Amino acid sequence: MKAVRIHRHGGPEVLIYEEIEVPKPGPGEILVRNRAAGVNFTDIYARTGFLYELDLPTVLGKEGAGEVLAVGDAVAEFAVGDRVAYTETMGAYAEQTVVPAHYAVHIPAALSYETAAASMLKGLTAQYLVRHTFRVEPGQTVLVHAAAGGVGLILAQWANHLGATVIGTAGSAEKVELALQNGCHHVVNYREEDFVAKVQEITKGEGCHVVYDGVGKNVAKGSLDCQRPRGYYVNFGWASGPVDPIDPMDLIRKGSLYVTSPGLTLYLAKRDDVVANAHELFDVILSASVKIRTHAILPLMEAAEAHRQLQSRGIIGSIVLRP
Structure with missing residues (x-):
């Protein structure tokens, strides 16, 4: 399959579009055929070596959406063909990604893959900020x-x-x-x-x-x-x-x-929190109380350009990659 990996830390030029082996889900994991992957500043931090220590080479991307292709042992919530979105899982810049079932959620039929992929990390970040870190009244x-x-x-x-x-x-x-x-x-x-x-x-x-x-x-x-x-x-x-x-x-x-x-990971430490927070996010999106704006949808092979645009801080909204 095709994926975007880094073999060293550096600028956008270190993002390499290449062929790698298709991963297999282990216990507690699902294999997702990605239809969309969100691009975030956390991906830039990972690419440059700021904040993250990664085993290289590695596939970047921490949010995506698509269909379940396979499930590992001890996975009861998901089945092949389910429409899902996920976050807090490095590896979304790829045609297929192995995802811990803990961080995946079913997405409503009315929600597109692009919107789901553009809103999981950013939307769940907004959710914990206004509902948990400081509860806005x-x-x-x-x-x-x-x-x-x-x-x-x-x-x-x-x-x-x-x-x-x-x-x-x-x-x-x-x-x-x-x-x-x-x-x-x-x-x-x-x-x-x-x-x-x-x-x-x-x-x-x-x-x-x-x-x-x-x-x-x-x-x-x-x-x-x-x-x-x-x-x-x-x-x-x-x-x-x-x-x-x-x-x-x-x-x-x-x-x-x-x-x-604060950081998103600790707000998603419990499976019940992942599901409840995501449902609250999807509810405000589907009710149009919160609208997800997409700046651009680019093919996966243009991940480096996506990083350049995001790092320029000149974009408006989110950037999505389409494998």
Whole structure:
């Protein structure tokens, strides 16, 4: 079968489209014929060697969707032919992927493979952020950085759906307009305005209950100044680089703030959580409370171009690869 692997860490050029052996599912695993695979910043982290230590060569990609081709021993929830989506499984950039059944879910008939693949990792990230890490309630004020990005678009819509006032940041006029159309009540163009000053102006000096940050280094310091006393700074991504160390004394001075850096894996540690969180995600998608925007669908062999586009931070929405 065809797959995209890396044999060494580096830039997009290390992504090699090549033929490899078809894997076989072991106990507790299923073999999925991929119809779509999502592209995420976590794939860039894996490619460059940041955050992940991988046995090379390896196939990248941590979310996909397709049909079950085979099931291993001790798998009761899935059968050959089932339509499924999965995440937290390295290897989606391939025609077929062995997936732990723990991280797979059935997808509704009304949901396309492309939408499922574009929403599993990003959508379940948004789900745990607004429903678990900091549970968004009606009347709260939420700041979403990169509100026109893959996670940001979902996050802003979901927080709006939950009754929050949503402030977004974006880096172009086009992205500002898109964010306003997808859940944000206010959007700050951080390339033209001081987002801290604008947030304080919008909130009349009260600040936000929570700041969701998938950007990292470039906005972390300012994010602490956007919060109200006992507010939450939630850093879940590093598109601009890792966050500089934060002095705990600054958290006291700025209002006894909370800082956390959560990851999806621990929120999916129990099988019941995987199923429940995914069902909640699919429900908000099918009800149109959250719309999944796809920037581009590219053939699998163009994975390197997908990485270039994503890393440029100029895209709007998600990129999907089609094996």
